[in-house]
Amino acid sequence: MIRATILVSGDPQSLGRGAEDVKLAIEAELSFYGLENEIEVGFGGGTTRAEMLPTVSIYPEGVIYGPVKPADGALIVEEHLYKGRVVEHLLTPPDALVSGRMASLPAGKEGKRYAEKRVVLRRVGVIDPNNIEDYVAHDGYFALGQALTTMTPAEVLNVVRESGLQGRGGAGFPTGLKWSFVASRPEEVRYVVCNADESEPGTFKDRMILEGDPHAVLEGMALAGYAVGAREGWIYIRGEYVLSKERLEQAIHQAEELGVLGDDIMGSGFSFHIHVHAGAGAYVCGEETALLESMEGKRGIPRIRPPYPTVYGYHGMPTVVNNVETLANVPPIILNGAAWYHTLGTKRSPGTKVYTIMGDVQNTGLIEMPMGVTLREVIEIYGGGMKEGKTFKCAQTGGSSGSIIPPDFLDTPMDYASMAEKGGGLGSGALLICGQDTCIVDLASVLLRFFKTESCGKCTPCRIGTTRLLETFDRLCMGQGKAEDLAALESVAQNMFKTSFCGLGQAAPTPVLTALRFFHDEIAAHLDGHCPAGVCPMQAPPAAPTTRHKYIS
Amino acid sequence: MPEGSALNEIIQKYEGDREALVEILRDVSQAAGYVTPEDMATIAQRLGLPQSQVHSVASFYSLISLKPMGKHVIRFCQDAPCHVAGGREIWETLEQTLGIPFGATTDDGQWTLLTTSCIGACSVGPVMMVDDEVYGNLTPDRVREIVAQVGGGA
Numbered sequence: 001m002i003r004a005t006i007l008v009s010g011d012p013q014s015l016g017r018g019a020e021d022v023k024l025a026i027e028a029e030l031s032f033y034g035l036e037n038e039i040e041v042g043f044g045g046g047t048t049r050a051e052m053l054p055t056v057s058i059y060p061e062g063v064i065y066g067p068v069k070p071a072d073g074a075l076i077v078e079e080h081l082y083k084g085r086v087v088e089h090l091l092t093p094p095d096a097l098v099s100g101r102m103a104s105l106p107a108g109k110e111g112k113r114y115a116e117k118r119v120v121l122r123r124v125g126v127i128d129p130n131n132i133e134d135y136v137a138h139d140g141y142f143a144l145g146q147a148l149t150t151m152t153p154a155e156v157l158n159v160v161r162e163s164g165l166q167g168r169g170g171a172g173f174p175t176g177l178k179w180s181f182v183a184s185r186p187e188e189v190r191y192v193v194c195n196a197d198e199s200e201p202g203t204f205k206d207r208m209i210l211e212g213d214p215h216a217v218l219e220g221m222a223l224a225g226y227a228v229g230a231r232e233g234w235i236y237i238r239g240e241y242v243l244s245k246e247r248l249e250q251a252i253h254q255a256e257e258l259g260v261l262g263d264d265i266m267g268s269g270f271s272f273h274i275h276v277h278a279g280a281g282a283y284v285c286g287e288e289t290a291l292l293e294s295m296e297g298k299r300g301i302p303r304i305r306p307p308y309p310t311v312y313g314y315h316g317m318p319t320v321v322n323n324v325e326t327l328a329n330v331p332p333i334i335l336n337g338a339a340w341y342h343t344l345g346t347k348r349s350p351g352t353k354v355y356t357i358m359g360d361v362q363n364t365g366l367i368e369m370p371m372g373v374t375l376r377e378v379i380e381i382y383g384g385g386m387k388e389g390k391t392f393k394c395a396q397t398g399g400s401s402g403s404i405i406p407p408d409f410l411d412t413p414m415d416y417a418s419m420a421e422k423g424g425g426l427g428s429g430a431l432l433i434c435g436q437d438t439c440i441v442d443l444a445s446v447l448l449r450f451f452k453t454e455s456c457g458k459c460t461p462c463r464i465g466t467t468r469l470l471e472t473f474d475r476l477c478m479g480q481g482k483a484e485d486l487a488a489l490e491s492v493a494q495n496m497f498k499t500s501f502c503g504l505g506q507a508a509p510t511p512v513l514t515a516l517r518f519f520h521d522e523i524a525a526h527l528d529g530h531c532p533a534g535v536c537p538m539q540a541p542p543a544a545p546t547t548r549h550k551y552i553s
Numbered sequence: 554m555p556e557g558s559a560l561n562e563i564i565q566k567y568e569g570d571r572e573a574l575v576e577i578l579r580d581v582s583q584a585a586g587y588v589t590p591e592d593m594a595t596i597a598q599r600l601g602l603p604q605s606q607v608h609s610v611a612s613f614y615s616l617i618s619l620k621p622m623g624k625h626v627i628r629f630c631q632d633a634p635c636h637v638a639g640g641r642e643i644w645e646t647l648e649q650t651l652g653i654p655f656g657a658t659t660d661d662g663q664w665t666l667l668t669t670s671c672i673g674a675c676s677v678g679p680v681m682m683v684d685d686e687v688y689g690n691l692t693p694d695r696v697r698e699i700v701a702q703v704g705g706g707a
Contacts (some may be wrong), residue, residue, distance in 0.1 A: 057647055201671035206571035239579055239616045240672050242578045242685065281615035282581040283638040299608075358677060364676035397590075400633055400671075414619035432634050446636045450670060455611075 003038045005059045009066075010043025014054035018044070019072065022054055025450040026075035033082045033270055052092050066092040084178040091141050092105060117344060119352045120328045121368045124212030129247055132254040135215040141260045143331035145217050145224055150332075156227040157183055160330060162338035164350040168288075169323030170398060170427045171503075172349070172416040175330075178320060181310035182228040185318040185332040192224045192233040193295070193314060193321045195277055199238055200399035201450060203429030205354040206324035209239070210244035210365055213328070214251035216481060218261060218274055220327030223334060224320055225272040233274040234314065236291050239281050248276050283454035288321040289455070289500045301458050302502035325354055345371030349415035353429050357383050358437035360390045372413040379410075390435030394519070398427015400447050401507035401513040404440065423517065425510065439535035440519040444511055445473035451508040462505025465496035474498060479538035488524065490516055558691045559584060560608045574610055585617040615669070623658045623665035625703055627651075630680040633669040635678035639692075643679045646693040650700050656665055663704060676704050 008014070008023045023041060024353045030036045044057060055066030056076060058443060063086055065076055072090055072492065079087045127134035135141070135299065138546040147156050159454035161176025181189055198206040201279045209218060218461070221233045232281045237245050252274050257490045263271045289303035291315050305368055313319020331353060333341050349371040358364045362384030369378070375395060386392055392410070396402050403424040412422055419426045433445065457463045472485050493509035516523065525532050563580045563690055576684055577596060582588050597604040611617050628655035629647060631640065646652055651664050658665040674680045682694075688695075692697030 009584055175696045198673060202634045202675045203671070204673035204675060208675045235632055239614075240669075240682075278579070279577060279614070280575050281670075282613060294570065294575055296665050297570075297610070298570040357676065358675045366676070396633065413640060430634075432637060434637055438637060443633060443637070446631070446633050454670060 001038065002040050004040075005229050005240070006039060006041045006081075007044030007057045007059070008068075009053055009055045009057075011053075012122050017067070019054035021070040022068050022073045023055065024497075025070040026056070029074040029077035030081070033077065035077070035081060035091045038146035039081060054429070055092060064092045065090045066347075068411055076510050104377055106454055107392075116295055117352050117370050118368045119344065120209060120216070120330050120354055121212070121327055123216065123365070124208055126215065129212055129214055129497045130250060132215060132258055134250065134296070137211070138256075139335065140215055140331075141219055141255075143334040144222050144226075146262060146267055147223055147334055148266055149272055153229060155228050156223060156334060159334055159338050160227065160289040163333045163341040164338075165326065165333060165341070166349060166351075167323055167414060168325035168329070168353070170200070170401075172426070175326055178310060178322070179224065179228050180306075182230075182318045182320050183312065187318055189229055189232075189315075190230040191314045191319040192230045192465070193288075193291070193309075193319055194221055194233065194235040194324060194327055195286065195288060195291060195321055196235050196241070196244070196324050197291055198235040198241075198324070199283040199286050200400045200401070200428045200430060202356060202358060202396075202432050204356055205366060205429060207241055207244055209324050209328050209354075210241070214244075214247045215247075215255065216328040216331060217324055218255055220330040221274055222265070222272045222293065223262060223330050224322065224327065225231055226270055228318075228320055230320070231271055231273065233272060234295060235274065235276045236285070236295055237276060238285075239279045241278075245276060245278055254274070259528065273467050282456075283450075284502070286454045286502060290502070291321065292319070298458075301456050302504075304501075323407075332369070346413060346418075348417040353414070353426070353430045355431055357431050357433065359395075359431075359433035360387045360438075361385065361433045362387060371415040372418070374411050374413055376407075376410040378414075378431060383433065386433070387434060390437070392433065392439055394434050394440070396434070396447075397430070398425050399430040400425040400450050401431065401504075401510050404443070404511050404518065405514065406518040408518075422525045423514065437533055437535070438524050439531055440515050440532075440537045441473055441476045441531070444515055445470060445477055447511050448459040448508070451504070455502065455504065455508075459499075459501035459505060461496045461499045462501065462508065465492050465500070465505065466508055468492050469496075472524060477522065477531075477536040477538070478540050479526070479529045479536070480540065481527045484528065485527065486516065486520075554706075560595060562597065569599060571602060574600060574602065574607065575617075578611050581616075581707065582617045582634040585706070587620055610678055623659070624663050625684055626665045626667060626682075628667050628669035628672075628678045629680070630670070630672055630674075630678070632671045632675075634675040638678035640679040640695055641701065642679070643691050643696055646696045647681075649695055663701075 008019050008021055020156050027041055051065040055064055055067055057064045065126055076087055081083050116390045123138050127138055156181050158267055159526055165175040166172040167175055189291055196206055226416045276294050279285050279294060285294045285300040287302050288309055290300040294300040309319045309321050311318060342350045352368050353371050356366050361379055367382045392407055394404050394406055396404050403425050414426055416426050448466060453468040455462045455466050472489055475481050489512060493512045496505050496509045523533050533540055563577055567577055578588055581592055592677045594604055598605045602680045651666055653659055653666055654667055655666050674687055674689050681687045688699055
């Protein structure tokens with residue numbers, strides 16, 4: 001039985017750099033250990049940048065080594081295939097794989113999971129989230145201990161700033177900068193708030209972190225508190241996440257018993273308390289000032305900004321508001337240093353990003369990858385390809401308020417900067433992959449119904465704009481579009497983007513604007529009474545209770 | 554809420570903290586199915602807040618109901634990822650199986666059919682919550698099965 005496949009890159013460049021000898025060395029070593037009948041060796045296609053060649057890819061794990069010399073080949077066999085340990089120092093740096101093509105799946109190996117680069121999720125599914133000892137055994141609270149005993153708050157802040165960590169909630173604001181705003185305030189009382197109001201459709205990365213590794217978030221918050229001089233932290237968690245809330249409360253209890261949270265942590269004199277506040281169902285509360293209003297027991301309506309929460313936050317005091325994933329990135333950064341963080345991801349967007357993949361791909365779920373991996377790589381390697389009979393038509397990146405992007409984007413590196421340059425966005429990391437049978441007009445009306453429902457109603461552009469956009473798309477679905485509709489959509493969407501009060505109204509027209517830009521012909525076809533994907537009814541619904549009109553209104 | 558003592562317990566749990574208004578209302582709604590005008594009056598008085606503010610908060614959040622609910626509440630996710638995964642068929646199946654449109658409660662008070670925004674289980678869409686349970690990878694047959702199963706005990 002074959003249990004593993006080794007592919008040595010066999011393109012002309014690799015052969016010129018000694019791929020043949022690497023393959024021979026691997027084969028010789030395999031016979032030495034008597035593994036030649038379990039492991040097959042072959043030449044694969046070209047991969048990665050020239051200076052990383054030749055590479056050696058091992059499946060089903062999907063581990064890629066490179067550049068590999070013949071002597072390394074023997075080591076890889078002994079360590080990886082005989083003893084079962086990855087040879088860390090020979091791994092191809094993740095960023096080197098980005099612009100090149102990764103090795104394609106050998107036939108018959110579909111459906112296997114391929115190696116990711118896990119930083120935030122490294123303990124999820126590995127430890128028992130209800131047991132603090134499991135967390136500690138996996139380097140848990142080491143970063144906090146190191147910071148409290150060997151670093152000043154300014155040094156902690158500096159490491160985070162130098163790491164280039166950007167907010168993982170969607171906007172990508174530099175975390176270190178945000179912290180320094182709060183640290184420099186004159187007020188004595190400051191707060192750290194963890195935004196766990198994850199409600200963006202298609203996004204469930206924070207839930208997986210909270211349920212799988214709750215202490216990572218607590219440790220990140222304590223480090224943030226130490227760096228900015230806060231004594232109190234709050235986790236605002238959405239009301240629907242019942243299990244996450246239980247896990248967090250238990251984790252806080254255990255951490256206080258162990259003395260890694262609460263008064264005088266580890267005898268350092270630093271005290272930090274964390275409380276959990278559950279929401280009651282409102283998407284807009286993910287907006288940081290609406291979140292603060294909700295925490296204060298009010299309607300979740302955004303505040304006027306500036307002043308930003310870093311100046312006037314919870315109870316009017318300087319407040320750091322960070323996303324769950326952002327905070328979970330902090331302990332490994334403190335532990336391993338800013339330079340280590342820069343070895344992951346791209347130059348402008350260091351680190352890893354947790355993506356959720358769903359829609360018309362074989363494998364849906366959650367992956368963590370270095371910033372800058374392309375959408376094609378995500379779909380082909382981690383998504384296992386498109387579902388049978390489907391071809392890629394479009395993807396929505398970043399949840400419901402994300403861009404709808406065409407196939408041209410498949411090879412664009414996914415990091416905050418590159419996506420923005422092409423007129424797309426990365427948002428919360430949700431990747432909704434749609435096949436050819438998806439209708440853009442139908443998709444847009446589903447998205448707009450969500451925003452119409454969730455608009456808080458405070459400002460006119462958002463309240464009326466979402467309603468008008470939805471009405472127009474509904475008309476297009478029913479074949480009742482008017483000639484001026486396309487221009488009206490563009491104008492309403494632009495005005496919402498420019499004049500809405502908060503991020504909800506500013507982001508809601510993004511799918512409309514990107515759909516108009518990239519799928520103009522398909523939307524225009526609806527004006528002529530034709531739905532190219534064959535999804536829209538193209539007629540007014542009968543007045544029965546179970547009509548399509550009801551469904552999207 | 555039928556028993557005044559249960560309401561008192563919830564208010565006491567939050568130590569009469571005004572900032573816990575959202576949480577108090579949500580807990581009352583979850584315990585009794587909905588919040589009555591009398592409940593809101595009591596909460597306003599106990600927290601020392603105007604009734605208008607209590608009502609304005611109560612009407613803002615989707616997990617706080619001001620109307621009576623059926624014995625079982627179905628919350629069906631109507632967002633894009635579930636839609637792309639076949640949500641429309643599930644929507645129609647739910648309305649046909651229960652014989653009511655979305656937003657309504659059956660005449661026998663057994664079922665309330667609601668939509669919800671994303672519940673963070675997109676990789677197994679389409680998804681619905683029946684009371685506190687989340688059900689994913691729904692098909693029309695599976696929906697009919699779940700409805701029969703949950704309703705069967707009633």
